[in-house]
Amino acid sequence: MKQNQKKAWLFLAPILILVTVFSIWPIIRAFIMSFKGGPIINMQYNGLANYQYIFSDPDFWHAIANTAIYAFVTVPVALIISIALAWFVFSKIKHKTFFETMFFMPYVTSTIAIGIVFRYILNGKYGLLDYLLRAIHLPAPDWLDDPSMSIISLIMFGVWASLAFNIVILMGALRNIDPNYYVLADMYGASEMEKFWRITLPQLVPTITFLLTVNLIGAFKIYTQVYALFNGAAGQANSAMTAVFYIYNKFQVVNTPGVAMAATVVLFFIILLATFIQRKITKKVNS
């Protein structure tokens, strides 16, 4: 039996207090508020009414579906592209640090600023992307103002925005692979593909698992990207309504904090479940 040093508590105390006050207490409060109705200044217990409301609200399911589509498309696609790019930069390109910095730039730029640039690129009337598509005689959809395109545009934006962080982490992992593996592989005449599938990828699995978890949780909480891309709204006709947008709307615009908190609790459990399943799967893959 290992014993924690009692002194450790003292050193941990400041952060434990902060975490309790700013992270754990809000979660507990959200749970309590989800069973209350009425305006924020005068909330009364109303049992499960908020949960009944959201489960019968088509807008809520629409928001959850959008969030799920976004998460389950963006995360794997972004991860595959990141691995390809990181591998490419790592093994084929000179001046690695320069490109690494380039790829990292979007991460340190504000999402709102990137959103404004994307709005120019995707604009249906003056946009660069549609201009290029028309130049090669392809159909040029209205990326921002056609409700049926909203989620696709959002996924494009999401994939692009998550590359930066992924690539930098993956580059770090690639550097940590023992170069002797490759030397040995070369001695036995392994092809590039064989080296990638047999050495690089297996060595990257722990990093990929980490990225998958972090990205998935982030994707479920998506809000800023929607706000930035659609100018403060959830897309035309609420076509890009996500779970957090729904929560914000119910809390601040409609003034039903209880409903917002019920949706928060549901989202909390969805993320918990998704992360749990994902961990189980990766564990199985690893073994």
Add this chain to the structure above:
Amino acid sequence: MKFKKALAAAAVATLAMISLSACSNKGGSSDSSSTKIPTKITKKTTITFWHGMHGSQESTLKQLTKDFEKENPNITVKLENQGSYQDLQSKLNSTLQSPKNLPTITQAYPGWLMDAADSKMLVNMTPYINNSKIGWGSAKKSDIRQELLDGAKINDTQYGIPFNKSIDMLTYNKTLLDKYGVKVPTNMAELKKASETIYKKSNGKVVGAGFDSLANYYVLGMKDKGINFSKKINFTGTDSKDVINYYAQGIKKGYFETAGSAGYLSGDFSNQKIAMFIGTSAGESYVKKGVANKFEYGVAPRPSKYTMQQGTDIYMFNQGSADQKAAAFMYIKYLLGKKQQLTWANATGYIPVLNSVANSKEYKDNTDSKVPGQLAKAMKHLYSIPVVKNGNAAYNGLYPIMQNIFAQAKKGKSWNSAIDQGKTKFNSNWNQ
């Protein structure tokens, strides 16, 4: 032993912190029922004012405030910018839980503060207005336009005083209209005709017209048919469908459009992609900047009987001391002075809330702005969103409903099922 003491100390500190924060959540409800209104501020008094003004609006407000402080050396006004209206609304919403942290006065739409009014957290302005020393003596003597005062009422109580108000107006490309021989439309039928002509004569390159606010479009369209905005509206009824079809048909044929995710049509207007648009009078400075010397633009009354009055009022919270409340009211009254209103309206594009200023020669002769000359005509019939439960949510909910319908029209598809879906949403927005 030492460690245990330290741990105990830490625990006590934590407990103290928690109980402190718990304390700040309680109390603050109106304890000082200040029935007597002080008419003079003899002690140093500080009031806070939360606002959402930016650019020239904010700098003008700062200047007016400085002038006020010079005239009333005992009063200090702390202006606190809370960001956009949406940010201001969220900040108010969350601060209502700990009333001690609320400002003395704030800009707000009445719909934001309904719960606060129900919980008696707002100050009824009527005694102040009627006070002959600190106020005007009566609402009539204040010279504030009646509809604007009515728009600042919650449950029939005068909680707000109108301040930065704007109305919907028509902005048009005069150069283009002259070129095609199109007269400035004065009603919706003429607007349709003018738009069709422009679209045809420009070979589909220039769209005729559009409305910035789809919610205003629907609400005013119904009001012109004599139907007030309420939960009783039958969204799939004949009148409602008439209003929707008018716009949707134009979009389908190409002579109307919506602002889309850009939010405003002033960008398309200054790039000469659209010939006319209906939007807020407070947006004129953006039009002016965008148009520059490319062409001549004009402003006219909204081509409908009613126009929407929008923009925030000033509300006062109950927790301030009697002196603070009196000082705050003196400040509001100062902002609504004739001279100040003229400065404010000229610098910001907001409309003067006083009848005498709106009709004054100095205001109408303003050559920098095209709004003043048209204002008297444009403000004949004002309408505002009724301050009732879920009214604000139902009004905001009109945007996605209309966008959904018009997206179908733009694709050339039938929008009937979208109207049916809209009805479900419209009704559920009213009943949440």
